[in-house]
Amino acid sequence: MNILFLCTGNSCRSQMAEGWARHLKADVLNAYSAGIETHGLNPNAVRVMREAGVDISGHQSQNIDAFANTPLDVVVTVCDHAAENCPIFSGDARVVHVPFDDPPRLAKTAASEEEALRHYRRVRDEIREFIQTLPDGLQPHD
Numbered sequence: 001m002n003i004l005f006l007c008t009g010n011s012c013r014s015q016m017a018e019g020w021a022r023h024l025k026a027d028v029l030n031a032y033s034a035g036i037e038t039h040g041l042n043p044n045a046v047r048v049m050r051e052a053g054v055d056i057s058g059h060q061s062q063n064i065d066a067f068a069n070t071p072l073d074v075v076v077t078v079c080d081h082a083a084e085n086c087p088i089f090s091g092d093a094r095v096v097h098v099p100f101d102d103p104p105r106l107a108k109t110a111a112s113e114e115e116a117l118r119h120y121r122r123v124r125d126e127i128r129e130f131i132q133t134l135p136d137g138l139q140p141h142d
Helices: 013-025 043-051 080-085 103-107 113-132
Strands: 002-007 030-035 074-077 094-097
Touching: 002 013, 002 080, 013 030, 013 043, 013 113, 043 103, 043 113, 080 094, 103 113
Parallel strands: 002 030, 002 074, 074 094
Antiparallel strands: none
């Protein structure tokens, strides 16, 4: 199954989802990630994924346009902005919206680096829980 995780900037949540999918479900999923825009990799996302044993440091921030010719089975939008701006995909790609909190936004008000990283770790772990349900957990969410 070809699955694309789509976010606004392909810097954090979609990158973590791709990392978890490749780490946990490589036998059943071909995982990719992209953004409506490209913002580069978020260093804190790389850091907390490394803490969990998943190296995403080699990932590239990619624009959704890079996947125009990729046959996708499922597109998972991981933020509201991506869901609202998700392009129409040719073929049979099903779009599923599974929103996660935005760690960089939450970290802006953190009083310390450790408090900021707690937001990243919580979202990382929530994404892992979702990825562990795949491919069966790909039922549409309202």
